Amino acid sequence: MTTEAPPVPPTPDSRGRRIAIAFGVIVAVIVIYVLSLIAVHLLAKSAPPLPAVDFSKIEADDSVVSVHIEKLDTVANRLTVNVLVYPKDSLYDKNFGVLTTDAAVRLYPENDLGDLQYPVGKAPAQVSTTIEARGDPGNWPFDSYKTDVLAADVFTGSGPSKEKTFARVEITGKLDGWDASATRVHDPEDANPDSLDNVVITLHRSKGPLIFDLGIILVLVALPALALWVAIPMALGRTSFVPPFITWYGAMVFAIVPLRNILPGSPPPGSWIDQAVVLWVLIALVTAMALFVYAWWRNRDRKSPKKT
Template sequence: MTIDAPAPPAEPSPPRPRKKGKLIGFALLLAFLIIYVGSLFGFHLLADSSAPLKADLNSTDDTVVLVRLDELKTVANRLTVKVLVIPQDSMFDKRLEVLKTDTAVRMDPANDLGDLLYPAGKSPAQVATTIEAHGNPNNWPFDSYSTDTLSADVLVGSGDDRKYIPARVEVAGALDGWDVSVRRVGEASQDSDKGDSVVISLHRAKGPLIFDLGICLVLFALPTLAVTVAILMLTGKRAFLPPFVTWFAAVLFAIIPIRNFLPGSPPTGAWIDQALVLWALIALVVAMIIFFVTWYRRTD
């Protein structure tokens, strides 16, 4: 009587490729969501890092010239502000809320309008003017700007009876996309122990700066992908697909609109044009030339 040998154990079946593909897809989706949510959270934190400046207007015995920030024109190096005189109690009729005498503000260095006038019998109103802000816009997006030491005197009265009254400069407000800081300098001629003069400094905020760098990465990635695809088709590692010519053309004509979308409007010819935009255009033209060489070789 023969005894049959036991059958060899069955080999485990290999895992299904479909199940593995689903796991990879789920992992990629989860990684994308984590990066996306993390980037939004980080951008929100950085965008909220700069708070608007608040002026100190507590002392009623001081004459204050309030400078409210409005707009920075980087190419022209001009800072647009709105100036308001807040007179001491002896110059102001609290019952009617009007100035008792003609008043003017003379700023140093001079603003573009010269003396800013606030007539007697009227409530002081903000006067828009511009002052110089020194900086190099070609350094975008790492450019920064600062004013000269900004001081002000108030001229009170009319005709030969006019006299100077020292005033303390206060800065308030914020500029979208900029971190603004104020440094007080000079002597304190008012009741407040703060210096009368200020220096305003402006640096690009971290949130918009990250957005600028992201657009720069897009400008770098587009020509890199185009050249890579063209070389793969030229060497025969990938099939030649004639419809790709429309994609090359679309990418080529998209570079300039993307460049013009850069926040902060860098001036034409800035380093970003010399180091990235020009070379991106050249790389795309090279990719199109490689594509047409491939087309010429593979067609009759």
């Protein structure tokens, strides 16, 4: 009768080596984490908000329409804005801060509310509406959106005394996660060639969300790589079969969709990120799970049927 030899206890050298490796891994993770924070802080600077209306550069006879950007619906290509009119001084009572006549603003191209009304005897208030900002949301996260040339007319008075005047459009505000820019454009109907009263709004995604998107994509790619790295040796019989790994595979498969849905900007279903990353990650994970099931099938316990 032979007896198995007792396990050899680890030597002090091997134990110290394991402790050094574990300590090195912890230090490496901390260093990578700190460097990533520094990199994100340095690179994720977004553009400053568009400045407020500078009334020192506006003459008393000029009417100004302020367009404050609020929200962008990428799928619908609609930009929500708050519109506020600053009529020329002769139509505004500075003592009480109210309009001395009815006023209406007409934006070009047309907005969803048509003419925006500002009644006489009241202080002008912001009116919320939406305008078109064209772009392709399927190009997420490299999509950008641009409006047509925004122009405005201010109608004052009522009836036969109603007047129409050109207005200077000013863009203000900031969108979270977006870099907004306003380009001044000359109105071809204006005889003054130096007049730049119209404007075009352009929106690009900020660097901060792009860096976060890259991190999520790297996580998505790493999950199937780790799964295949474990499943292939098991399927080839080069390592021991570990049954509890099946729960790990199932958790990874069901984690893909939540990870995809937390991407900043909520890319629409079917965009390139789904075709180039998410779909292939799911295929790789299912392949890894199939290899794991094959390894289980080959190493399963085979029991003879009981004779009755």
